Amino acid sequence: MNYTFAVIALTGSFLASSCGVVVLSRGFRSPKNHVFFLASFFIALFNLSQFLSLITPTAHRAEIYLRMGYISFTFVSVVLLHFVYLFTKKNSPRLGLGFYPALYASAFIISYLCVRTDLFFSGVRKTPFGFVHIYGGHYGWFALFAVGVFLSIIYLLIDARRNAKKVSEKKQYAWIFGGFLFAFIFAFIFQVILPALNMYYVTMLPTASLLLLASFTVAITRYGLLIVTPSFLSQNIINTMQGMLFFVDQENIIRMVNKSFTEELGYFPNEVIGAPYEKLETGKVPGETLRLDVEIKDGIKTSKARVLKKDKSSMPVNVRASAVTDSFGDKIGQIFILLNLRGEERMADEQKQTIEELTKTKEHMLSILEDATEARDEEKKRTEEINRLYEDLKGVDTMKTEFLSVISHELRTPITPIKGFTSMLLSNQMGPLTEAQRNAITVVAKEGEHLLGLIDSILEVSRLERGKAIDIVKEPVLISSLVKELVDVLRPQYQERNISFGVDIPDNFPTILGDAGKLRRLLTNLVGNSMKFTPHGGKIQITGTKKEGYIEMQVIDNGIGIAKENIGKLFQRFYQVDSSYSRSAGGVGLGLSIAKGIVEAHGGKIWAESEGPGKGTKIIFTLPLGA
């Protein structure tokens, strides 16, 4: 008897079991691993039943084993599908809730039909290799079921591989898929093609299943990041963490160090492992020792210490230590994690420095503030002084203005008897006068009037200065008659100077509302001014024009004129074009400013025009027709 296939089957059984155990050991808790173990169990069982059926002498026994095999095979396929689904879960479509029950239910039904009926398998026959099964009439359905399950598996794998992102995942799927494909082809050849060519020997399905399982195992164990083991992760953590980690046993010997330890302290593992951890002590300050005895009940102990680096410098560290126990609860050593405090030390120094600088800055600013406050106080004092001076000045100004007012009143008083007596004398009330007497008194009277005029000017100006507008009493005034009056009164004067006087006012010149006395004064001042500055033989003209809502009058002379730069100053109080000339001509320079005041009090405007020195002057003013 040829035991080839039997041996293959037995080996297959062992290998299947091993696979299952290996994978399960990689992760006891993972459901995937449980299902895989179940699959490998059934494959092992399948292989075992093949082996038994091949070596048994009795047909009856062989049939029993074979039927056992059919059950195993059914469950293999179903459990594999279950496993593959779990394996590809996140990359696969979700199956309905009823899927697993339906799957396992159909497995049970088919197993039952395999065992109790001859639908799928109908007996055994002897071959040189041992007993093999005979297909039943409805074997096709069984085959269909199996093929359906495996095609689903293949579909899940293809889909999952397509959606897999990680290289390890893709490789796993590749292995599994490859395994399936290979097993499938293998099975197909031995189960379909060879029998068709009448070269059927023994079912190679067990072998195929073994190949499948082997590829699964490789996939899982080699690329099985999906079954992440705690130990794998820990190693990563230990070497990635920032703290310097080392393990010390009960004899205080260093047994393990992590990457940070090497990086920060400079010791390579082989330089410290096996050495007592006193090697790391700086030994300088007693309070800075690394020596920390931690008992299990202490949990984690912390302290601050200094550790000796490879280059003999010392590093300030924060120490955390805890006891390590074995699975029986006995202490087997201590774990130390050190954190570099040098950065913190430096930060603390920097902070101190910053605080010092800030303090200095603060003091500096306080002194600036003091200076500023002082300056402000001085400024305030000065402002107060200035205000006081201003008030004093205002007071003085007020005094001056009042003084002018008082003075003018005082000055008018003596003029009263002068005017009174001269008037009485000249009117012959006090007896007849000789011509000489008459002349004399006339002079006195004229000078008295002149004085009065000056005093009135001062009074006007002081009123103007006090901000009081010139009092005007409005009544209808016929300007043309005012002008005529003026011409009569002034005739002796201009005739004496041989000045020709012209008046150009239309007959229907309108009446305006104004103060007759003030307007008379206005014209007198303007004409008087012209006369003052027009030489003998000169010409003065008064014109009047009616405009829209107002009248415009001009006093034109061909006298000495005004320079361009002086035109603006003309109406200022006390302005005199040339004091020597004016003094000889008389006056204090108030006439024009008073004229301006009178015009403006009426609501009009006054200005001067001149082509230049020697080219005469034009004084123009407007007066509204009525308020």
Next chain:
Amino acid sequence: MAKKILIVEDHLPTVEMMTEMFKMEEFEVASASDGLEGLKKAESEKPDLIVLDVMMPYMDGIEVCKKLKESSKTSKIPVIIVSVKAAEADINTGKGSGANDYVVKPFDPQKLMEAVHKLIK
């Protein structure tokens, strides 16, 4: 009987001038050189007209005028205020105190005589 004019004025030259003026028109003249004296003489002299200056010591003309018009003994006597104060406000104050007329100094004697004749013959 000649009418009497009481001149209440502190500036003597002015008093002289006005006295001369009134005498020439055949008025009797009495004078006082300040407000208080003026009030006394107004009662004692019983003038037909009072010519009253404003700027005087002790009591100014405005007050004197008010007092004259308040007293039944003097209230009927017409008063002409004669003053250097020429502003409209001053004229109003003067008239407001009860004066019958206001003449501004320095005046044309004719003007004052006109005012006097308006009040007494």
